Amino acid sequence: EIVLTQSPGTLSLSPGERATLSCRASQSLTSTSLAWYQQKPGQAPRLLIYGASNRATGIPDRFSGSGSGTDFTLTISRLEPEDFAVYYCQQYGSSLRTFGQGTEVEIK
Amino acid sequence: QVQLVESGGGLVNPGGSLRLSCAASGFTFSDYYMTWIRQAPGRGLEWVSYISGSSSSTNYADSVKGRFTISRDNAKNSLYLQMNSLRAEDTAVYYCARWAAGGYFPYWGQGTLVTVSS
Numbered sequence: 001e002i003v004l005t006q007s008p009g010t011l012s013l014s015p016g017e018r019a020t021l022s023c024r025a026s027q028s029l030t031s032t033s034l035a036w037y038q039q040k041p042g043q044a045p046r047l048l049i050y051g052a053s054n055r056a057t058g059i060p061d062r063f064s065g066s067g068s069g070t071d072f073t074l075t076i077s078r079l080e081p082e083d084f085a086v087y088y089c090q091q092y093g094s095s096l097r098t099f100g101q102g103t104e105v106e107i108k
Numbered sequence: 109q110v111q112l113v114e115s116g117g118g119l120v121n122p123g124g125s126l127r128l129s130c131a132a133s134g135f136t137f138s139d140y141y142m143t144w145i146r147q148a149p150g151r152g153l154e155w156v157s158y159i160s161g162s163s164s165s166t167n168y169a170d171s172v173k174g175r176f177t178i179s180r181d182n183a184k185n186s187l188y189l190q191m192n193s194l195r196a197e198d199t200a201v202y203y204c205a206r207w208a209a210g211g212y213f214p215y216w217g218q219g220t221l222v223t224v225s226s
Contacts, residue, residue: 001170035212037153044203044216045153056214088153092211095167097143097155 004100023089033093117220130204141207
């Protein structure tokens with residue numbers, strides 16, 4: 001099983017600031033098989049990024065993903081009030097899909 | 109548009125069984141892999157199981173293997189999760205989700221809560 005480790009656990013930032021979230025895989029992922037999701041309280045997760053760097057339909061361009069191999073990053077260029085949420089990475093490079101434990105982006 | 113609606117959650121005793129359903133609409137159901145993902149209260153997401161469009165391929169997380177069975181009825185556009193020998197640690201909101209190519213999840217249902225407690 002591929003273990004995904006997200007850091008930091010919590011990120012305290014102000015609106016307008018840049019957020020950088022990390023996801024590290026225990027094994028190298030094939031074909032940049034990594035996705036990012038956003039989840040707000042009481043809601044299902046929403047797909048943001050797939051293939052490590054491709055924005056899903058309707059996702060604003062302030063969200064960007066990068067990385068390959070074992071190290072991946074989600075960047076939110078300028079935080080909007082609606083961006084404060086929990087973010088999860090997910091790998092689909094192995095037959096057993098796994099999620100990271102999440103990073104909470106909270107208002108400072 | 110794609111819609112996924114889960115049902116069947118509830119309170120069950122440890123050791124008991126429950127069957128979850130997911131009604132799909134807005135796409136050709138048989139063309140897509142489907143999956144179950146769960147989230148314990150206050151915790152992160154955990155992938156549970158997937159099934160191919162033809163039901164020929166299934167897979168399970170180690171935590172549920174041998175206790176849960178995923179199935180589908182393409183004529184009814186429905187996905188199922190039969191959960192047996194339930195434990196307190198199976199308490200979670202269970203989401204059904206549709207795969208995109210490769211195995212990420214662009215579409216999710218709203219979830220159904222399963223509580224395992226005496």
